[in-house]
Amino acid sequence: xxxxxxxxxxxxxxxxxxxxxxxxxxxxxxxxxxxxxxxxxxxxxxxxxxxxxxxxxxxxxxxxxxxxxxxxxxxxxxxxxxxxxxxxxxxxxxxxxxxxxxxxxxxxxxxxxxxxxxxxxxxxxxxxxxxxxxxxxxxxxxxxxxxxxxxxxxxxxxxxxxxxxxxxxxxxxxxxxxxxxxxxxxxxxxxxxxxxxxxxxxxxxxxxxxxxxxxxxxxxxxxxxxxxxxxxxxxxxxxxxxxxxxxxxx
Ligand code: 6PG
Numbered sequence: 533x534x535x536x537x538x539x540x541x542x543x544x545x546x547x548x549x550x551x552x553x554x555x556x557x558x559x560x561x562x563x564x565x566x567x568x569x570x571x572x573x574x575x576x577x578x579x580x581x582x583x584x585x586x587x588x589x590x591x592x593x594x595x596x597x598x599x600x601x602x603x604x605x606x607x608x609x610x611x612x613x614x615x616x617x618x619x620x621x622x623x624x625x626x627x628x629x630x631x632x633x634x635x636x637x638x639x640x641x642x643x644x645x646x647x648x649x650x651x652x653x654x655x656x657x658x659x660x661x662x663x664x665x666x667x668x669x670x671x672x673x674x675x676x677x678x679x680x681x682x683x684x685x686x687x688x689x690x691x692x693x694x695x696x697x698x699x700x701x702x703x704x705x706x707x708x709x710x711x712x713x714x715x716x717x718x719x720x721x722x723x724x725x726x727x728x729x730x731x732x733x734x735x736x737x738x739x740x741x742x743x744x745x746x747x748x749x750x751x752x753x754x755x756x757x758x759x760x761x762x763x764x765x766x767x768x769x770x771x772x773x774x775x776x777x778x779x780x781x782x
């Protein structure tokens with residue numbers, strides 16, 4: 533089911549996203565003894581991670597029961613400023629008692645991105661006990677102004693992948709490779725949370741949520757969990773074109 537939560541400012545958006553993170557973690561740990569979460573890159577999650585790393589959130593989380601993954605990664609070393617792993621490590625993982633063996637980063641700096649993608653898919657399957665199509669408890673996503681999510685960019689081959697869990701994706705506009713989870717894997721999650729802030733996201737967000745289905749142009753349209761919840765956390769500037777009747781009331 534889709535929920536569109538609109539917030540007057542970024543602070544309240546991030547607090548609500550942190551509440552969802554804690555609630556999903558507690559429910560997952562109570563249900564099956566672990567919480568599997570995929571993190572995203574970008575500026576909004578950075579502030580969410582900083583919140584989670586401090587009280588009142590920090591002490592509410594069973595850190596030793598959390599398995600951390602990433603939805604996508606850039607082809608840079610793990611200590612590079614552009615690395616999604618690096619950002620999460622600085623803002624969150626280095627500040628909390630997360631066991632290093634529960635932190636599964638994508639080794640997208642490897643010279644063969646397709647091999648890095650295959651290795652990451654194998655890591656995911658192994659942590660999920662051999663499941664053919666793993667079901668994450670929570671996947672955090674952002675949306676770019678071009679409608680991309682994770683590293684599913686407009687008009688790229690990864691949009692057409694219906695079998696693999698993780699693929700290497702050539703992003704010609706950046707002259708680079710990315711490694712990304714596929715829509716097939718993301719859509720099997722129990723919960724998905726998109727964090728979307730800023731006026732520049734208003735038009736693409738309207739198209740993604742209410743426009744004609746054109747995932748080649750707006751890849752975020754590929755994300756609709758088959759048996760789970762999709763939460764959109766949107767600040768007022770990004771929600772400018774979302775009719776009030778479509779917003780989930782608090
Ligand atoms: C990445 C991210 C990407 C991000 C969006 C939105 O590696 O770049 O995973 O998909 O979520 O680009 O980023 P912002 O929230 O910073 O706008």
